[in-house]
Amino acid sequence: MGKADFLSPKAIGNRIKSKGLQKLRWYCQMCQKQCRDENGFKCHCMSESHQRQLLLASEDPNKFMDHFSNEFKNEFLELLRRRFGTKRVHNNIIYNEYISDREHIHMNSTKWETLGEFTKWLGREGFCKVDETPKGWYVQYIDRDPETIRRQEEQARKKKQDLDDEERSAKFIEEQVRRGRGDKEVEETPVFTELKRESEEEKVAFNLGASSSVAGPSKSSSALGASALKAAAASSTKRKDTSTDTRGEKKKKSALEEIMEMEEKKKKKESVRLDYWLQPNIVVKVVTKRLGEKYHKKKAVIMEVRDKYGAVVKMIDSGDKLKLDQNHVETVIPAPGKQVLILNGPHRETEALLEGIDEKNFSATLTLTSGHQKGKTVSVAYEDFSKLA
Numbered sequence: 520m521g522k523a524d525f526l527s528p529k530a531i532g533n534r535i536k537s538k539g540l541q542k543l544r545w546y547c548q549m550c551q552k553q554c555r556d557e558n559g560f561k562c563h564c565m566s567e568s569h570q571r572q573l574l575l576a577s578e579d580p581n582k583f584m585d586h587f588s589n590e591f592k593n594e595f596l597e598l599l600r601r602r603f604g605t606k607r608v609h610n611n612i613i614y615n616e617y618i619s620d621r622e623h624i625h626m627n628s629t630k631w632e633t634l635g636e637f638t639k640w641l642g643r644e645g646f647c648k649v650d651e652t653p654k655g656w657y658v659q660y661i662d663r664d665p666e667t668i669r670r671q672e673e674q675a676r677k678k679k680q681d682l683d684d685e686e687r688s689a690k691f692i693e694e695q696v697r698r699g700r701g702d703k704e705v706e707e708t709p710v711f712t713e714l715k716r717e718s719e720e721e722k723v724a725f726n727l728g729a730s731s732s733v734a735g736p737s738k739s740s741s742a743l744g745a746s747a748l749k750a751a752a753a754s755s756t757k758r759k760d761t762s763t764d765t766r767g768e769k770k771k772k773s774a775l776e777e778i779m780e781m782e783e784k785k786k787k788k789e790s791v792r793l794d795y796w797l798q799p800n801i802v803v804k805v806v807t808k809r810l811g812e813k814y815h816k817k818k819a820v821i822m823e824v825r826d827k828y829g830a831v832v833k834m835i836d837s838g839d840k841l842k843l844d845q846n847h848v849e850t851v852i853p854a855p856g857k858q859v860l861i862l863n864g865p866h867r868e869t870e871a872l873l874e875g876i877d878e879k880n881f882s883a884t885l886t887l888t889s890g891h892q893k894g895k896t897v898s899v900a901y902e903d904f905s906k907l908a
Contacts, residue, residue, distance in 0.1 A: 548587060548628030549576055588629040595637075596646060599660045607648075607659040610638045673881060677900075680880060795827040796862040797845050802906040803832065807847035814841070818851060820908040850905035852876070852883065859885065863903040866890070870907065871897075 524530060545554040547563060549572040554560035563569055576583050598617050599608075614634055617623055631637040638656040642649035648659040799821050805814045819832035822840070832848070833840050853859065853873060861869045871885035874896070885904065887895045 546625050546627070547572075548625055549573070549583070551622075584628070584630055587624055588631070591624040591626065591629045592637075592641075592646075594624065596641075596660070599647070599658065600662070603660065605660050605662055607657050609654070610634060610649075610656045610658050613658070677881060792863055793867075795845060796903070797821060797824045797827070797830045798860055798862055798868065798905075799824055799830075800908045801860050801862070802835075802851045802853075802908055803848040804851050805832075805834075805841075805843065805847060806849050807843070809847075810841070813837075814839075819848070850902055852901060852904075853906040858888070858907045859904045860907050861885070861899060861904045864899065866892070866897060866899070871899075871904070 545556065545560040546552070547554070547560075547569065550563070550569055552563060554563055595613065595617055599613050602616065603613070611634065626632075626634070626637070629637075631640065635656060638647075638649050638658060641647045641658060645661065647661060650657055801821055802818055803821060805817050805819060808815050814834065817834055817836055819834045819841070821830045822833050823831040825831065825842070828845050829842060830845070830848075831840060831842050850862070855873050855875055857873050859871055859873050861867060861871055866887060869887055869892075870889045871887050874884040874886055876883045877898070880898075882898050882900050883904065885897055885899050887893055887897065
């Protein structure tokens with residue numbers, strides 16, 4: 520019986536079957552051959568090529584099994600790290616994605632018989648955090664990359680520094696409030712005196728002026744009343760004068776207050792940090808590995824910013840032009856004395872001169888060379904400024 524034509528239904532069906540995944544028990548890892556049924560697998564096991572591979576494996580079976588086990592473990596962990604990161608996920612979900620690749624290392628060629636045993640081994644060896652639930656085993660990748668650990672330590676140190684600054688400012692404000700309250704209590708402490716009357720015929724009269732006094736005999740009460748009226752009239756005229764003065768001051772300060780409010784609004788608007796920082800004519804470094812080693816860790820100049828988060832860059836070495844996202848590049852810190860551009864914070868889009876670098880606080884000292892605060896020295900974090908092209 521001749522072979523079926525290329526476009527015949529049988530040939531098309533055979534090609535469709537060969538593309539999909541077949542049963543694991545009919546796969547030979549040594550020969551990397553997938554058989555469709557039991558008869559095909561039996562014929563393959565009797566073939567001369569399979570017998571040669573068995574002879575090679577029989578010389579050192581542990582070597583081949585360890586090799587396949589190590590490959591399976593590395594590819595499984597790489598998929599877990601790249602696809603799910605440090606999220607907690609069911610082990611069967613990861614395995615289903617892993618075996619979707621037709622050329623993957625099959626589990627029947629490793630030292631683990633089941634996926635559950637492999638999951639327990641990952642937990643014992645410290646590669647992942649594993650826990651068993653009624654729904655099955657869940658795994659969580661433990662990222663021990665030195666770069667990730669260093670980044671986490673930097674973030675923790677920066678967060679601690681921010682908390683220390685906040686605590687220091689809160690203590691300072693509390694101390695000022697305490698001092699203000701103490702001075703006020705000293706100034707406003709009232710002095711109480713006992714009110715005594717020597718005889719019952721005497722009457723007590725109060726002066727409505729600045730201070731109160733006790734009158735003597737009843738004859739002088741009219742004089743005291745007149746003086747009280749005069750004092751009240753004088754105080755009312757003073758109040759009128761002060762009210763007119765305050766109104767005049769308010770009228771005078773209205774324009775100034777408007778300017779101050781505008782400045783405060785402008786400062787608040789500028790102080791808000793934005794989630795995009797790309798600016799044209801600055802030098803950046805490519806950090807993504809997706810473009811290959813040719814561009815990884817190479818410097819480029821931003822030619823054009825697109826949609827705030829993307830940019831067209833020109834490589835300094837090769838002159839190639841690439842379109843990259845802001846997550847694929849990082850800022851470049853030049854040597855002291857070079858011009859930089861502030862990319863985020865209250866002094867955004869301001870040119871400055873790099874004076875020095877503070878490695879402990881991950882920041883640099885800059886002197887502004889443009890804007891209304893020209894000549895001012897500020898401290899800016901590494902990620903908030905970059906070298907000018």
